[in-house]
Amino acid sequence: MKLAIVLAILLATVAGAIAYGRRTRRAATLAEWAVGGRSLGTLLFWFMNAGEVYTTFAVLGISGYAWALGAPAYLAFCSVSMSYAVGYWLMPKIWRAGRIGRLLTQSDFFAARYEAPWLGVLTGVVGIASLVVYVQIQLVSLGLIVQLTLDGAVSSEAATIGAGLLMIAFVFVAGVRSAAFAAGVKDVLMVLVVVLLSVTVASKVGAASLLDLFALAEAKHPGIGSFPGLDASSPTTAIWLMTSAINIALGNWVFPHLFQMSYTAHSATAIRRNAIWQPIYSLAYFFIILLGFAALIAGTQPPGGNLNAALLQFVSDRYPAWTVGLLAGTGFLLALAPGSLLLLTAGSIFTRNVVRPFRPALGEGAALALSRGSLVCFAAIAVWLSISQKGSLVKILLDAYSAIGMLAPGVLLGFLWKRTSALGVLAGLIAGFAALLAPPAAKFWATALPQWEAGLIAMAINAAVVVAVSLVTQRPRAAALALGQLDDGAPRAPRSLPARAA
Numbered sequence: 001m002k003l004a005i006v007l008a009i010l011l012a013t014v015a016g017a018i019a020y021g022r023r024t025r026r027a028a029t030l031a032e033w034a035v036g037g038r039s040l041g042t043l044l045f046w047f048m049n050a051g052e053v054y055t056t057f058a059v060l061g062i063s064g065y066a067w068a069l070g071a072p073a074y075l076a077f078c079s080v081s082m083s084y085a086v087g088y089w090l091m092p093k094i095w096r097a098g099r100i101g102r103l104l105t106q107s108d109f110f111a112a113r114y115e116a117p118w119l120g121v122l123t124g125v126v127g128i129a130s131l132v133v134y135v136q137i138q139l140v141s142l143g144l145i146v147q148l149t150l151d152g153a154v155s156s157e158a159a160t161i162g163a164g165l166l167m168i169a170f171v172f173v174a175g176v177r178s179a180a181f182a183a184g185v186k187d188v189l190m191v192l193v194v195v196l197l198s199v200t201v202a203s204k205v206g207a208a209s210l211l212d213l214f215a216l217a218e219a220k221h222p223g224i225g226s227f228p229g230l231d232a233s234s235p236t237t238a239i240w241l242m243t244s245a246i247n248i249a250l251g252n253w254v255f256p257h258l259f260q261m262s263y264t265a266h267s268a269t270a271i272r273r274n275a276i277w278q279p280i281y282s283l284a285y286f287f288i289i290l291l292g293f294a295a296l297i298a299g300t301q302p303p304g305g306n307l308n309a310a311l312l313q314f315v316s317d318r319y320p321a322w323t324v325g326l327l328a329g330t331g332f333l334l335a336l337a338p339g340s341l342l343l344l345t346a347g348s349i350f351t352r353n354v355v356r357p358f359r360p361a362l363g364e365g366a367a368l369a370l371s372r373g374s375l376v377c378f379a380a381i382a383v384w385l386s387i388s389q390k391g392s393l394v395k396i397l398l399d400a401y402s403a404i405g406m407l408a409p410g411v412l413l414g415f416l417w418k419r420t421s422a423l424g425v426l427a428g429l430i431a432g433f434a435a436l437l438a439p440p441a442a443k444f445w446a447t448a449l450p451q452w453e454a455g456l457i458a459m460a461i462n463a464a465v466v467v468a469v470s471l472v473t474q475r476p477r478a479a480a481l482a483l484g485q486l487d488d489g490a491p492r493a494p495r496s497l498p499a500r501a502a
Contacts (some may be wrong), residue, residue: 006056045270057394061141064311071224075394076285079248081279088255106123109259128256139339143160152303157362157451161387194287223443243452247405249454295314312327315327343375347370410425418476
């Protein structure tokens, strides 16, 4: 029954996504495949956006963090709310820049705003690397779900490889519109699963009510509800929470797939409406954290102590097979819908911003084929990372945010300060990555600013260097500045802005 339910959910969603994508597709172009013709309405954009709130990280990563550490899982609440406060201001600006410059990728913005095609290439490489790490999160989770569905009949390595093949197959047939449809189905199912588990979980662990779960967890594991959580030696203190949440909020919309997602909306109003309501939607994290606490109360022991599998193991131990199948089927979509958007974005950036500057005569059909081919390579790298590197989904996510956060000063200052220059952004990237990745720097921050999120420190150094170098280098021309300095009126295309293929 479990496998049958998973297959039914997966096949029905894929069939619906393909049918919807074909019904609305107007032309087989890179623009239609990558940004949906810039015409997604409020509802579709909502599901695309919510698809990034509720991924396998949200359900498996956060519940596993609650099971392993307790209070540090509250990071989900803080980071999502702060991210949408930033998004309310930033995303409409990105949308307008995309309309005016006919941009398709984040790297298009860097190349046009700073009049530096080489900067588009550089930021494209950084963006692809960050996206591959983010795909790793989906593959780790999808591999665990494959193992659960097949009752452990396959190894974790084989499950991860199978998950990678499944994601490639899905993304080949799912452009942005198909991914949006799948995200909608996934969100509805996720809400149903969370509600179903939440109304029954208290009885499964001997608690009188949902709120009683907190009391039981605190009684059995003193300190679980306060920082640093269950592990007194963990660096997950209140300082860690604040700096990590700020780092995520500032870097969230700088992820290339979310940047590109801003281009898909048909209006800035659709974007703002989402930014207003999404923090309320994210309150479901409360119940996901509760489920992690319940797994701890129940004494759940996932295979190998893998915290990412805590919720899956708990449901498998305490619930009937049809419930396990519903969770697993929903989990497939939680990984496939965001994963397809991540790979799609990586392929778009590779073709448009890494290859096309050296092959300007590349045709539309060849560009689309190259995008699809390159994402297979990126998926293979993500599979290798998933197999060779172990760690919590939260840790992997924070690493991805630290990397992509190096592009945040170039984006934010690009909209805030006309003086920001290409050489300033380059110098900031060099300084930021040195502060983030150099072993001596890591040891210094651990001593000088213990418990601070290293990514936020590196981002601050990056921004300071961008400002300092920009002050002594040539500012971009007015035509390029038009992308970053826009009012709230209708977009007006500047005459001297170089046209970009839509």
